[in-house]
Amino acid sequence: MNIVPDIKTQRIAIKLKPSAEKMVKRGHPWIFEKSILKQSIKGKAGDLAIIYDNKKNTILAIGLYDPYSPIRIKIIQFKKAAQINSEWFNNRITQAKSIRKPLLETATNSYRLLFGENDQMPGFIADVYDSVLVVKLYSHIWFPYLNWIVPHLIQQSGCKTVVLRLSRSLQTESQTYNLEDGSIIYGSLEKEVVVFKEHGVLFSANVIKGHKTGYFLDHRHNRKKVGDLSKGKTVLDVFSYAGGFSVHALAGKAKEVVSIDISRQALEMAKDNASLNTHSGRHTIMVADAFEGLQGLISKKKKFDIVVIDPPSFAKRESEINKAKNSYVRLAKLGAQLVHKKGILVLASCSSRVVAEEFFEICEDNISGYGRSFTLLDKTYHDVDHPVSFPEGAYLKCAYYQLN
Numbered sequence: 001m002n003i004v005p006d007i008k009t010q011r012i013a014i015k016l017k018p019s020a021e022k023m024v025k026r027g028h029p030w031i032f033e034k035s036i037l038k039q040s041i042k043g044k045a046g047d048l049a050i051i052y053d054n055k056k057n058t059i060l061a062i063g064l065y066d067p068y069s070p071i072r073i074k075i076i077q078f079k080k081a082a083q084i085n086s087e088w089f090n091n092r093i094t095q096a097k098s099i100r101k102p103l104l105e106t107a108t109n110s111y112r113l114l115f116g117e118n119d120q121m122p123g124f125i126a127d128v129y130d131s132v133l134v135v136k137l138y139s140h141i142w143f144p145y146l147n148w149i150v151p152h153l154i155q156q157s158g159c160k161t162v163v164l165r166l167s168r169s170l171q172t173e174s175q176t177y178n179l180e181d182g183s184i185i186y187g188s189l190e191k192e193v194v195v196f197k198e199h200g201v202l203f204s205a206n207v208i209k210g211h212k213t214g215y216f217l218d219h220r221h222n223r224k225k226v227g228d229l230s231k232g233k234t235v236l237d238v239f240s241y242a243g244g245f246s247v248h249a250l251a252g253k254a255k256e257v258v259s260i261d262i263s264r265q266a267l268e269m270a271k272d273n274a275s276l277n278t279h280s281g282r283h284t285i286m287v288a289d290a291f292e293g294l295q296g297l298i299s300k301k302k303k304f305d306i307v308v309i310d311p312p313s314f315a316k317r318e319s320e321i322n323k324a325k326n327s328y329v330r331l332a333k334l335g336a337q338l339v340h341k342k343g344i345l346v347l348a349s350c351s352s353r354v355v356a357e358e359f360f361e362i363c364e365d366n367i368s369g370y371g372r373s374f375t376l377l378d379k380t381y382h383d384v385d386h387p388v389s390f391p392e393g394a395y396l397k398c399a400y401y402q403l404n
Ligand code: SAH
Pocket: 216, 219, 238, 239, 240, 241, 242, 243, 244, 245, 260, 261, 262, 263, 266, 288, 289, 290, 291, 310, 311, 312
């Protein structure tokens, strides 16, 4: 397959400062620029960085060199030497697929086949939507290897079309080998909007223009759970995007569902997604800032049986952590006022910088601080197609509280 021209890579011998060496020995995939002690040659994007033990001179790990990022080396192979070739990538994908097997046995044809670092493919995402595979690259390191990787992805996923998405930083930097965000690199795409199934419920995603790869697959298990709880209930879905939770609730026979999002376009998708499924519940969309929208509903004394609050990542950088925590405080308080007696408040966070324990503590302090006692029904983390292999890889947490 000829997606990119033949890009020659070289090998760079690397030695690390002791603290970084310890991290690599523990299986951490990131090596920052400042942790490199010695480097045999100046590297280009995608060059193989062979990391040697400082004392024993044995191979500790193999990474890909990224001159454009402060995370200068991203590790793909730990502990022992290996030939990084087409077969190596095929083995990686086979292993990744085997972890997802239980999910693929459900009524689901949308899943994340490769989840970056967590599948030893740093900055490389592969999402499947029915017969369309969306590859999203977050780093230049992958261009030299695309001709090897993509055929294996096609073979193992059975997809007929491959769309390439590029992160914003890749779109602005120069060398992308004539590839653009949204390029079709295999097969053809009849429509930008692809219909797929998630635990028996139909959805659609715009794989060319949608956020990330078009849809947020990570909450699948929580959406199913909310769907299962929704029969005959009234449900409020806050930060609903394309209606993930709303549509599962409707398909689960909710009586009424209200979806709130600041983006009208997202809510139009939610409407479209709802109409792909048979349901008799009433679906209302509310274009609003969530904080204001929730306050408005409280003023009108509205209450729901189930309230789901799944905001975007509030802490994209270190300096935003306190502000993010404060937003979680506000959302827990607002949510607590909108749930009927014995109703359920579902609170989620996707900020990896706010760890699970801290997030749950914020939720619990502020529900009870609001004068409502609760029973914790469940806490959930990542679905099987989003494995976690290092601390920064864990971002998703969600709690189910029944309020008295
Ligand atoms: N719950 C969704 C994913 C949420 S993504 C799912 O299951 O798929 C975050 C969403 O929050 C985006 O759709 C974005 O438009 C919306 N958003 C961001 N800031 C907002 C705000 N202040 N008020 C309401 N919605 C907001």
